[in-house]
Amino acid sequence: MSRFPHEEKSQKTPEDGDLSRRSALKALTVGTNVAIGALLSAPVLGTIAFPLWGKTGEQSAEYSVVGPLTKFDENKPTKFTVVGDSRDAWQTIRRKNLGAIWVVRGTNDSFQVFSTVCPHLGCAVNWEASRTTFHCPCHGSEFDQTGRRTETSGKQNPAPRGLDELEWKIENGNLLVRYQRFVTGIEDKKVVG
């Protein structure tokens, strides 16, 4: 007999003969484990997957003041930041930078307001005054001053649609803009979320 009985190779185990009891025990053990797996994975998966159905953030959908009308020059696209209330998971933030816009003032208080987000893949477009073109530095999308996609022969323009226009209004001598984000990479202008 060796010092530790379990090292005996030829040991007979009593329950070896008792096959039905053994397989019942096996089935019961597997069943218990399945119960454990189910009880544990429900809360864990529910928590992890919460963003699929829960609201994890929110940006003000109200009009925000961009500035007094005197601030905007005619026919000269200028970049501004829109500020508004937002909620990001656990944070409620007042007057956060919601996003950037290009403001193009026409004559007689007519405006066009574009999101700086390129509708191709979401980089920020620049205004190139010398070419009177909005140009995206990432993949070369281009738009004219009215936000339309430009067609230059022999040159690819990856933008699927024109620049996204934002709703604006004038109140008490101020320009107000409603900032929204749109799904990139598709032809239609569709609000995110």
Add this chain to the structure above:
Amino acid sequence: MNSSRKIGDWLDERTGWRRLRDEALLEPIPGGAKWAYVFGSGLAFTFLLQAITGITMAMYFSPSATDAWASVWYLQTQVTWGYLVRGLHHFGSSAMVVLAVIHMVQVFVFGAYRKPRELNWIFGVVLLFLVLGFSLTGYLLPWDQKGYWATQVATKIMGSAPVLGEYVQRFMQGGTEYGNLTLTRFYALHVFVLPALLVLVTVGHIYLFRRHGITTPPGMSETARARVDRFWPAQVFKDTVLALAILGTLLALAIFVGAPLDQPADPTSNYEARPEWYFLFLFQLLKYFEGPMALIGTIVIPTLGALFLFLLPFLDRAKERSLRARLPVVIPFVAMIGGAGVLTAIALQSDANSEDFQKHIAAQNQSAKLALNYADHGGVDDLGNIILMRGHQLMDDRGCFGCHAVNGISTPEEKGGPDLSGFLSREWFLSFLRDPDSARHFGGLKAEGTMPSFAELPEADLLALTEMLVAESGIPPVPPVDAALVAKGRELFAAGDCSTCHSLTREAVDGPALGGFGSDRWIKRLLNQPGAPDMFGEYNEMPSFEDDLSDSDVGYVLAYLRYLRDIGPAKSEGEAPQSSR
């Protein structure tokens, strides 16, 4: 044969996994499977549970002094089943300690630490201290009052140790005071360092256990030992039953008790800190040593206890495994475990008997409830302030509640201003138009008698005037303003008596100007220049807070007044206001 077998063969040829599986599962257990052996695997299961729930929580937790509390609040109250995951993790830590102690006692009783298993015992003691390390570091992470103040005590004890104590404390808390670096450090320890160490030592622990095999109970006969079960399925079944029992218990605790969350840590408060229940014996111990002797309670005795545990296998010189033969180690071991138990009981008892402490706890629970209620209704801002809580505190600090009553929040001894319950709500305007000199409004104030009652007007007219006044604030109420009613209200206003004293612009007539009444701008003006002619003029009794509230303070007060508007006056006295969710 079938394809799964073929895949199995293919893998086995390359990895030898079947041998590994058999090695793991077919280990013989002399004397048969026993319930006494389940606690080690119970610990392994609970650790796995802690790892899974911990990783899940890490997807929501932000270890910064401004964000930690809010991120835990968000997980606990906003995320689907987040409270279950956090509850499992919270009570799981207690389960780890309980199981570790039971496992240790079982191993001690069976004498399983004796030659050649000394190192395995030592590994086990290391694991016990790692588990306690998890508790200590994890308790702080929610950055609530309880965790903050209890952990302060632990790090201050570190700091009190001679010679290097101060440096250890400074190193542990990432500076001389608690702050962002304390959280990031405790977080890194809790989720990277300690788990890595625990896994490493556990692997060693299990390897040594497998090398030496199970230790049967002392005095088991040779015939009984001859009966041999395999680990699978005889022992695995018992282990699994325990695992299910643990999970079931923890789930029940998570659902019916719930992991606590106090209000956010406030370094300026006085909070009577208590550690988690399994550290209470240490907490109680240090009450018996004062002044220069304090070190005995905080460091010397605990160190001696730890040393005893580590050295136990070498202190035991007995020839036999029976408890009787091992009396020289049994007595101190029992004294230690029993002593810890007795100290825990005394600590619980003295807190239960202390009226002051019970009052303190009740007040704490009340503020914790209020904080959670305020967070649910107004959110937490990027400075980590619960917006409504801050508004409440500012109004309290500036003495607002010394004059203004608010249902469920303030009952001033002497009335100095109107009641603010439901301030600026439809109900409030209506009640004011009907009876401006009631105790709720101008009654007993300078302004008493200045505003006539319009109780005689038809209900429809009162509602129209109310709607018009509500619309002036520009802050959309629930339900939203009815434009037709507002228009009707304006007509009545112009045609009736109102316009003899009030304007609907900012121009002062005889009474307060009503243009933009109740708007953010108006409330700011009320706080800064309540006595201006377009405000309450000569009838004003409210002090100006122009120099006493910063712009951001005013923002919190505004948010709080909006909250008072939205919850209305419906709550009974002494109860925190809660709107229906």
